[in-house]
Amino acid sequence: MTPPVKIRVASFNVALDRRRPGQLAAEIAGAGSRQLRNIARILRRVRPDVVLLNEFDHDGEGRDHGHLRLFCRRYLAAGRRGIDYPYAYLAPTNTGLLAPVSLRGEGEPRLPGDGLGFGAFHGQYGFALLSRYPLRTEQARSFRRFLWRDMPGARLPQTETGPYYAPAALGVLPLSSKNHLDMPVELPGGRLLHLLACHPAPPIDEGPERRNSCRNHDELRLWHDYIRPGRGDYLVDDAGRRGGLVDGADFVILGDLNADPLDGDGFRSAIQALLADPALNRSVALGRLRPGSRGGFALQDPGERRGSPRHWTHSQGLRLDYVLPGCRLRALASGVCWLPPGHAQADLFWNEAGWPERSASSDHRLVWVDLAV
Numbered sequence: 509m510t511p512p513v514k515i516r517v518a519s520f521n522v523a524l525d526r527r528r529p530g531q532l533a534a535e536i537a538g539a540g541s542r543q544l545r546n547i548a549r550i551l552r553r554v555r556p557d558v559v560l561l562n563e564f565d566h567d568g569e570g571r572d573h574g575h576l577r578l579f580c581r582r583y584l585a586a587g588r589r590g591i592d593y594p595y596a597y598l599a600p601t602n603t604g605l606l607a608p609v610s611l612r613g614e615g616e617p618r619l620p621g622d623g624l625g626f627g628a629f630h631g632q633y634g635f636a637l638l639s640r641y642p643l644r645t646e647q648a649r650s651f652r653r654f655l656w657r658d659m660p661g662a663r664l665p666q667t668e669t670g671p672y673y674a675p676a677a678l679g680v681l682p683l684s685s686k687n688h689l690d691m692p693v694e695l696p697g698g699r700l701l702h703l704l705a706c707h708p709a710p711p712i713d714e715g716p717e718r719r720n721s722c723r724n725h726d727e728l729r730l731w732h733d734y735i736r737p738g739r740g741d742y743l744v745d746d747a748g749r750r751g752g753l754v755d756g757a758d759f760v761i762l763g764d765l766n767a768d769p770l771d772g773d774g775f776r777s778a779i780q781a782l783l784a785d786p787a788l789n790r791s792v793a794l795g796r797l798r799p800g801s802r803g804g805f806a807l808q809d810p811g812e813r814r815g816s817p818r819h820w821t822h823s824q825g826l827r828l829d830y831v832l833p834g835c836r837l838r839a840l841a842s843g844v845c846w847l848p849p850g851h852a853q854a855d856l857f858w859n860e861a862g863w864p865e866r867s868a869s870s871d872h873r874l875v876w877v878d879l880a881v
Contacts (some may be wrong), residue, residue: 512880513696514840515641518556519831521707521764521872522547525563529629532565533575536582546856546869548583553853554845554876555591558693561636562707562764562872568605568630570598576636584638593638595693597645599705601634601686602652603627611677625685626709635707635763637691644692644700649745656683656726660742663726663775665719672717685709685723688730690753695881701837702759704731710766711774721774724766728778731761735787735834758881761788761832764872768826770814782832789833792877797839799831799875803846803857807864819844823864823871831877840878 524543526532535541551559566572576596585592604627610617620628627633637643656662657678665672673681686707692700708727714720733739733752740752753759767779783793791797804817810825821829821844833839847854849862857873859865 512838514878515557515695515881516555516876516878517703517760517762517831517833518554518559518874518876519562519762519764519829520547520551520559520874521562521829521870523563523866523870523872524561524565525633526565527628529565529567529631533572536575536579540583543867543869544579544583548586549853550845550856550869550874551584552587552589552591554843554874556874556876557641558637558639558703559874560703560705560762561638563633563870564598564636566598566601566631566634566636568601568603568634570600570634573598580638593640595639595641595643597637597643597691599635599637599687599689600650600652601625601631602682602684603633603686604630606630607677607680609676609680611673611681613674613677624680624682633686633707635686635705637689637703637705639693641696642694644694647692647700649690649747649749651688651730651743651745652682652684652686653746654683654688654730654744655679656681656723658742658744659683659726659730663722665717665722667717672719683723683726683730685727688727688734690734697881699881700758701881702753702757704734704753704759704761706731706763706765708763708766711772718775725775725778728765728767728782732778732782732785735759735761736785756836758836759834760837760877760879762830764829766828768815768828770827772826772828787835789835789837789839792839792842793832797842797877799842799844799877801844801846801873802848803844803873806848806858806862808862821846821873821875823866829872829875831875833877833879838880840880842877843875845874845876
């Protein structure tokens with residue numbers, strides 16, 4: 509019998525969003541930045557076999573991989589500890605894609621507020637996948653165009669006088685603020701692992717209608733329905749194929765989910781229900797292998813929090829970033845890459861005064877899980 513192979517799967521919101529289209533590509537091709545170098549240092553330190561990079565700007569449709577390939581070659585593969593990712597994918601995104609009608613119901617549509625996903629330009633806040641193993645793009649499914657209104661029982665935002673979105677807006681508004689991507693990766697021995705990648709809307713910058721909190725709730729519910737036999741039958745992907753994940757398929761949900769089960773501004777019921785689902789590996793979701801670090805304990809005045817600093821993945825004291833394998837997968841180890849002040853490489857996360865520094869790398873921390881496959 510062939511012994512199992514260990515693979516490391518990671519999610520990292522790298523905060524490489526920029527103000528203008530093409531700015532990140534020019535930065536990678538030019539002199540670079542401390543942030544780019546430190547992100548590469550983190551990735552080379554953790555050495556994931558497969559990693560999702562949230563907030564990696566691109567052209568919006570994912571057609572031009574040039575700057576992603578250059579980032580891999582110039583920053584990740586360079587040096588004695590370089591790591592090679594021969595397979596890379598930019599996911600088409602709704603961010604900064606101007607809606608044909610005003611989502612607010614007045615005037616001409618304009619960015620960023622009338623983007624199908626929030627963004628100043630198409631491709632801002634996009635995401636990318638890097639892998640040491642083949643990505644089966646021909647088998648991938650995406651739900652970028654699935655309309656929010658078509659989710660049964662959707663939590664559409666309401667005002668005191670009725671629905672927040674007019675019928676014309678709901679006729680064009682997708683549920684996914686970026687994309688929901690099911691990308692199979694072929695592991696040693698031919699086994700397929702479905703990477704269920706997303707980056708739901710953050711529950712901020714909203715009024716009493718709670719439109720972003722509602723969207724975040726239902727974006728999480730999409731994957732929750734997708735992995736449960738029969739519950740995702742209503743879903744139609746961008747190629748017109750109906751239904752959820754094939755029963756018995758191996759999967760990992762990963763991304764900056766913008767949802768903490770105990771703290772933060774959003775509706776917590778969706779992330780709580782997802783984490784408690786027996787379809788997930790319970791030890792990673794809620795048990796002894798829940799990813800953690802010592803870095804969160806060094807946060808100064810994060811405010812009142814019910815969650816443990818050990819499991820925080822964001823500099824404001826929240827668990828927002830996840831790698832959640834299915835229950836059929838055996839987890840070996842996990843972690844959050846967050847070194848405390850005083851460590852030799854603390855400059856990846858902290859300034860000299862001991863405060864977290866977003867421009868050093870990111871305001872999020874890389875989360876990883878080792879799996880036996």
